Amino acid sequence: MKSVFVYCEVENQKVAEISQELLSAGKRLAEKLGAPLEAMINGKDLKGIESQIAPYGIDKLFVGDDSRLEPYRTLPHAALVAKVLKQEDPQIVLFGATSVGRDLAPRIASQLNCGLTADTTILDIGDHFVKKEKVEYKDLLYAIRPAFGGSIMANIINWDMHPQMATVREGVMKKEIFDADYKTEVIPVNVNEIVSDTDFVVKIIERHIEESDVNLKDAPIIVAGGYGVGSKENFDLLKNLANILGGEVGGSRAAVDAGFIDHNRQIGQTGTTVRPKLYIAAGISGAIQHTAGMQEASMIISINNDPEAPINALADYVITGDLGVVIPKMIKYYKENAK
């Protein structure tokens, strides 16, 4: 039985969030196929790392543990992953659509001469009938992704060159513990045997990584502004509302491009995907690039001067008016009515 295989990212003994999402998504695919879930993790001091991810239902975990494997560099990781993929011959391979995954996955796809779908947001299993060959291919990976600037969703398949690979957007797959006591077989990989000195020709001289203090993904309430907010100063209104409601502030790409709000608060296809309990969209017209990243909010309030703004179609409450008038009133009546 062919497996589903997930490449896991790790830094300072902490498995990346995206990798946990991928393992959950990979397990769901594996269950549909009745196949095992395999994974690989490469980094340093990884003893016991399986305890963080075994509960996602990994059957076989390959571990490359070597101080030279962290921070991530393309060539040694590519050599290790390609080696294990050739040996295990999985049906499906998933990477995060992160700085690392988007650097590594294409290199491996080229080496294995297989297809790779970028930035997938939906994964599924299905069949495909190839007319020319008159063959029905069963149990293929459906890698579904936004395309053409987000105006369409395309279902990308690959039936003739294995494995089927995809990178998956961060924050779109739901994390799900499969079994807290899952028995994972841990297989150490002999790093020295696989990587050579020439894999380390690119040298990291300096590295500066900022721990993000923004957590849009887990915020129950988000107050987001678009280009229609008009200025950085007006964004303070949104911040006030977010603070009072116990939420976070976000912005559309247009608001970020205009410099109203920081890049790390961007919501949408090229930013973070969010699913809050309440999403307040102020001065956001609702380009698909934006709505793709927030349409699963449980409740949506749209505040816009334009009664025809596309986002209004998604909203539970549409308030037609100036946000400079509406938001202070929301704050006022919230203070009056909340206990």
Next chain:
Amino acid sequence: MRPLKIVVLAKQVPDTRHVGPDAMKPDGTVNRGKLSTVFNPDDLHALELALNIKDRIPGTQVTILTMGPPKAADIIREGYYRGVDNGVMISDRRFGGADTLATSYTLVQGIKKLAPYDLIVGGRQAIDGDTAQVGPQCADKLQIPQVTYVEEILEIKEDEIIARRRLETGVETVSAPYPVLMTVHGSSPDCRSRKAKKVMQYKYARTKTEMRKGDPVLEALHIKRPHLVIPEWSVEDINADVTKIGLAGSPTKVKSVSSIVLTATESKVLTDSDSDIEGMIKELIKHHTIG
């Protein structure tokens, strides 16, 4: 420092940043005719990075390479207008329908013909697919290291080049030996504008295909100034294996496409009056959405 030999990979793309309502046909497919084409934005950044090295190290040779339909010769001319030394088109109907794997194979066949080179640069990704795959795939096929998401070249030494990369959560400075392939991030400096003198010099640069309808004046000019003939490489010119190019060489296939329909929710439409807003806030508190 010795001069470098640089190849810039660039692509002409539909302008997906300005998708109007008429860009989609009623059946949900893309109406390509309604989308204008542009120089892929990240590739312009790559071009600037190469030209900047040429400024710093006189004698550096910059060649721009593109694959595309005859119309993509615009990319070569745009390169000339900004200061590249050479331009080459890879163009043949049989290359059509290529995904990233087939594209990288094709480009690499072209790059091999341009060898030797010290540096290959391209944009991080193209706006028609946002895949960011072709750069790393070319590097793999050329068996050279890759440095992705480059923001700035900090130092150019005899045996290595030092660059700063822009990652999602920070920056990283790396050194790499030659030859190396770099993909350039949109946060790097914008491309310089066209130079009037270069525009005058190269505005009549054409490929053979562009000249197929005949134009006696241009033909005469091209005989006088052969550098205005843009080389156009076919499948045979780059020795490409036909099973590895175009649709046949592309493992990924589009099974289906659906346009995104905003699922209409039954909305309550309110004004900015006090009573409307107070009513809404009370409802939200009652349903424990807030409070």
